[in-house]
Amino acid sequence: xxxxxxxxxxxxxxxxxxxxxxxxxxxxxxxxxxxxxxxxxxxxxxxxxxxxxxxxxxxxxxxxxxxxxxxxxxxxxxxxxxxxxxxxxxxxxxxxxxxxxxxxxxxxxxxxxxxxxxxxxxxxxxxxxxxxxxxxxxxxxxxxxxxxxxxxxxxxxxxxxxxxxxxxxxxxxxxxxxxxxxxxxxxxxxxxxxxxxxxxxxxxxxx
DNA sequence: GGTAGGATGGGCT
DNA sequence: GCCCATCCTACCC
Numbered sequence: 001x002x003x004x005x006x007x008x009x010x011x012x013x014x015x016x017x018x019x020x021x022x023x024x025x026x027x028x029x030x031x032x033x034x035x036x037x038x039x040x041x042x043x044x045x046x047x048x049x050x051x052x053x054x055x056x057x058x059x060x061x062x063x064x065x066x067x068x069x070x071x072x073x074x075x076x077x078x079x080x081x082x083x084x085x086x087x088x089x090x091x092x093x094x095x096x097x098x099x100x101x102x103x104x105x106x107x108x109x110x111x112x113x114x115x116x117x118x119x120x121x122x123x124x125x126x127x128x129x130x131x132x133x134x135x136x137x138x139x140x141x142x143x144x145x146x147x148x149x150x151x152x153x154x155x156x157x158x159x160x161x162x163x164x165x166x167x168x169x170x171x172x173x174x175x176x177x178x179x180x181x182x183x184x185x186x187x188x189x190x191x192x193x194x195x196x197x198x199x200x201x202x203x204x205x206x207x
Numbered sequence: 208g209g210t211a212g213g214a215t216g217g218g219c220t
Numbered sequence: 221g222c223c224c225a226t227c228c229t230a231c232c233c
Contacts, residue, residue, distance in 0.1 A: 041225070050225070052218095060218065077226050078215030084225090097225055116228080128226050170225055 001034065001104045003027055004154030009146050012068035012087050016042045016094035019087040021181045023096060024163055027153045030134045033109055035101025035124055036155065038183040039190055041168045043084070045093040049173035053093035063142045064093045071150065073131070073141040080128030083136050085145060085152070099127045099169070099180075101134075102188040110134070126190040161186075166193045 007026065012019055020042040027034050043051035052074065053064040063072045064086055072084040072095050088094035101124035103110055110123045110133040117123045117133075124130035131137070136150065145151050162184040167176050169192035182189045 043225075052225080055219080058218080074225085075217060076224065078217075078224095080226050082225060099225085126226070168225070172224090 001027070002156040003029070003034070004156050006146060006151045006153050007069075009067070009069040012085060012146075013089055014087065016044055016087040016096060017179065019085070019094075020096040020179070021163060023085070023098070023152070024181055024183055025155065025158060025161060027104070027155050028098065028101060028130075028134065028151075029153055030136060030150045031106070033103075033106030033134050035103045035105075035130070035134070036188075037098060037100075037152075038102050038186045038188045039098075039100035039192075040181050041097040041099060042087075042179040042181075043095050043097060044179070045088070047174075048177070050168065050171040050175075050177075051093065051095075053095070054173075061093075064095050066090060066142075069144060069146045071136075071140050071143045071145055073136060073138050075138055076128070081131045081137055082127040083131055083134075083140075097127060098130065099192075100125045100182075100186075100189045101130050102186065103133065121187050125188055164194075169193070 020040045067090040070086045084095040123133045164184040165178045166180045168180045
């Protein structure tokens, strides 16, 4: 797939909800591997007790309060790592959990990294799966994603797709806040709740 | 097709 | 000591 420019820092220096929604259809790139973002969740400051930043700055959450356009990668359930992209101006917490990709490049390497994946849709349809497939680890925590080998880029030939909104997956607090954004009908999203119209025909992200 | 339960370790009270 | 922004397997329709 041909790629457009890397998203600039100004893209991330906005309200977290807008950044989450606008990341859909963009391309996450790490070395030879790339995937279209089809699912993302916003984690806010303020009253959002589901966010890791809700209890203030700690060694782990420091990066969430730092400058936008950096990666926040955390370790969960003793086995998995999850990728977030930091939003909001520096000093204000806010980040976007990348939850699913439609793989578009480097699929052979992704299959090597996830040998149990039987179909393309099993490679990156969840936050832990996509870090495995893309080779993203805690070593990437704090990395600037506006330059270097881990970036997010515009696709050339942006496609038409509808955005659906649902509650976030796997959290206890604020469980009904509509902060999960998905490409409506995409078969590459995680097994979380679907949009009401998700039974409809798949709208390709790439038109 | 579906779901229940286990793996596994860091973060924080 | 408890919680956790998950995934996979076994097992059951």
